[in-house]
Structure formats: structure tokens, C-alpha cells
Amino acid sequence: MNRTNKKIRIDLTIFEKNGQKEFVQIVQKNKLRANKAMNDFFRGIKNEAVDTKETSRIILKFVATQNISKIEEKHIKTQVYDMFKILGIGVPFVFIPGATLIIPFLLKVAEKKGIDLIPSNFKAEEIDKITIKSKNNL
Template identity: 65%
Template sequence: MNNQKKSTKLDLTVFERNGKIEFVHIIRRNKFKATKALNGFLIGLKNEASGSKETSRIIVKFISNQKISKEEEKHLKTQVYDIFKILGIGVPFMLIPGSTLLIPFIIKVAEKKGIDLIPSNFKKNKELKNSKMN
């Protein structure tokens, strides 16, 4: 098997033909940054899905046995908090057209006010990136 990652060529000719040269330059300049952000998001999403799967297993165990360990209880609480965070950010922004552009600003303002809006699986990914940089 080939272990090298295949480089995908970004076809922006449609934009170039329509006179959006400036947009094409911005995309090409920020290609690495956007790819890195998208990969981080997909990893966080994958972790969130596996965490939700584990949570459903714990819920079934709790319903059937009525007993779960402290570690499982902590995991369950974390997942429930994460679901509320996602719903708290996602639902209003999905209902109001165009408001998804405000999400990054609201997250920054919330961080400055000491409010944590980012689900834990996405923070783990962010912390892992920061530790690799240092």
C-alpha cells in the first residue's frame, strides 16, 4: 500500500472564468489553513460520534443494571453537557438565515467572558495540536 498522502488539486477555473480572480487568490493563499481546520473539525466530529456511541452503551447499561461506575458517570455527564453546548449554538443559528457567520465571533466573546461553548472532543483535538506545536 502507498502510505503517502495524495495531494488533491483544487480546481478553481470556474471562479477564474467568472472574473473572481481575487477570490481565487484568497483561496489559494489560505488552502493549507482551511485544510487544517477542516481536518481538525472532522477529527472532532469522529471523536464526538464515538463518544456518543459509548454514551449510548452506558445508558443501556444504566437502564438494565441501574449501576454504572464513576468513570462512566463522568463520561455520561460530559457527553450530556456537550450535547447541550451543540444544541445551544446550533439550533438558533440553523433557524436564523446567515447567522452561521457569527459563530466564531460568539465563541471568542464567550471565551473572553469565561463561558465554554466548545464541546470537549473538539477541545481535545485543539489541545493536541497546541502540544505538538510547542
């Protein structure tokens, strides 16, 4: 299946004509940042799904043979740890009204206290490592 990315073009010339070039620059800058953030988020979701599938394969192997390697054991521990992180972020989002405003502050406070609440698949350096691995496998 051939997929092409359609770029949405926003016409900001009316603002430029009115002398609001700074506004146009801010919109363009934030558009690029938002696109990057969304791409990173969807890449993290995709990687999380792949890791969950791999974890279920390892668990089935363990149930069948009662034996897994140290690498597979580490993978399962990391995945379970990431699932608890997702629950830690997701529970307030579901049960507390307005939590979409609270979550960024919660993440910052946790980071300052030395608590890592972001799952490994959603960290920029992890995304880059996975991207490099997938390119090398092609």
C-alpha cells in the same frame, strides 16, 4: 479497504509570472490552514460519534444493572454537557438567517465572558489527546 488521500494541486504559476508572489504565498498559507481546520473538524465529528456510542452503551448498562462506575458517570455528564453546547451553537445556526456569520462572533464573545461553547471533542488539545490514545492502542 485501502484509502489514499488525493491532494488537489492548484496551479498558481500564472500569478507568480505576473509578479504576485505575495498573493501566491497567502493562498498557500490559507490552503494549509483550511486543510488543518477541516481535518480537525472531521476528527471532532468522528470522536463525537464514538463518544455518543460509548454513552449509549453506558446508559444501556445502567438500565440493565442500575449501577455504573464513577468514570462512566463522568463520561455521561461530559457527553450531555457537550450535547447542550452543540445545541447552543446549532439553534442559532438553524433559526437565524445569516447565522454562519454570527457564530464566530458568538464564540469569541462567549470566550471573553468565560463561557465555553466549544464541545470537548472539537478542542485542539482534546483532539491531540485522543489521537495519542488511539495511536497507543494500535
